[in-house]
Amino acid sequence: MTRWLRLILFGAILVAGIGYLLYARWFRPIPVSGFEVNDGTLVVEIMGTGTVEARTSTVVSAKIHGRLLELDADQGDHVDSGQIVARLDDSDLARQVEIAQANVEAAEAGLDRLRADRTRAEAVLRRARREDERIRAAFDQGAATDTEIDKSAEQVAVAQADSARAEAAIAEGQKLLIAARQTLGYQQARLDDTVIRAPFHGLIVRRDRDPGDIVVPGSSIYRLIALEEIWVSAWVDETAMASLAPDQPARVVLRSEPDHPYPGHVVRLGRETDPETREFIVDVAIERLPK
Structure with a gap:
């Protein structure tokens, strides 16, 4: 009699354990955290990487064939429109x-x-x-x-x-x-x-020649950019093409200042996608330039 009682007790404990496991797995309520829902605007950001460029840039070159006699400017110099930047042997x-x-x-x-x-x-x-x-x-x-x-x-x-x-x-x-x-x-x-002048006010970002070099019409002596409008030409995934439009606000983050975004806006969109990366160009103007 005692043996049967033990078996019944063991079976009851086993059934209770299995029932608890089934309850805990399938029937126990899941704890849920509550949050307050408010009205607001959902901001969707589209990321892209690119390079900082000037909207207006040009190659300063000679109109005639000749030998460079002197260079009156260098990389990093600010020049005015019409300023003499180089001279040829005359x-x-x-x-x-x-x-x-x-x-x-x-x-x-x-x-x-x-x-x-x-x-x-x-x-x-x-x-x-x-x-x-x-x-x-x-x-x-x-x-x-x-x-x-x-x-x-x-x-x-x-x-x-x-x-x-x-x-x-x-x-x-x-x-x-x-x-x-x-x-x-x-x-x-x-x-x-033989007197070579800057075509507009700007910054010389590159010098390509030295005194004594022979230059021909069109060959680069300097690379000059205008500082009135600087923008970023960024590569963006083609899936975002329909979501972007000119004049949309933008943020520009420079690698040298990752914690200091600069305000900007979309200027123009490229309509051709790179066949390999499936990305297209978006030009973003920087509204306030870094000092």
């Missing part, structure tokens, strides 16, 4: 200007001589016409012969030809003077091109 071009100036002076002197020749030819023509009128009047009175009339007419014709030739020579001399002046202007412009 010795050859200076001589060309001197030659062109001498040609202009020679053309002017030649034109003065041609004008004097025209004045003399006009005077000869006037005298020939007066003489022709006198002889014709004498012929009408029987005091001159046909030979004198013919000779007088011939002298008038020769004087007219000389006057016309002098007029044509002046026209040609004027053209030569115009050509000489244009050549002088061209050589002076080339001489002026």
Whole structure:
């Protein structure tokens, strides 16, 4: 009898234990923490990494081929619009200007001589016409012969030809003077091109040449940026393209100041996605630049 009581007691304990385990696993209430729900705006941030760039940048280069004589600026310098930043060797071009100036002076002197020749030819023509009128009047009175009339007419014709030739020579001399002046202007412009100036106010971020280097038109001497508008060109996942629009607010965090975000706004969106990274460019203007 005692043995059966033990078995019954053991079975009851076993059933109770299994029941407790089932209750604890499937039926015991789960503790829940309560939170107060308030109305508000859900801010969704889209992250991207990029580089700080200037909206306006350019390569400062020479307009003509030449050797760099001196550099008047360096990397990190602020320059004003029109400020001289470099000079080319101008010795050859200076001589060309001197030659062109001498040609202009020679053309002017030649034109003065041609004008004097025209004045003399006009005077000869006037005298020939007066003489022709006198002889014709004498012929009408029987005091001159046909030979004198013919000779007088011939002298008038020769004087007219000389006057016309002098007029044509002046026209040609004027053209030569115009050509000489244009050549002088061209050589002076080339001489002026040996002085290289900054195209706008900005900051030189890179110097690519040294004095003595040979430069050609378009080759970089400096890299110049304008500081009026600095932005970040960031790569953003293409899934965010529909969520972004110009003028949306943005925050720019620099690696040098990770705890100091700068306010900005979206300026423009690229519409082409990189086929490998599936990202596109978003340009964000920085509203307050770091000091």
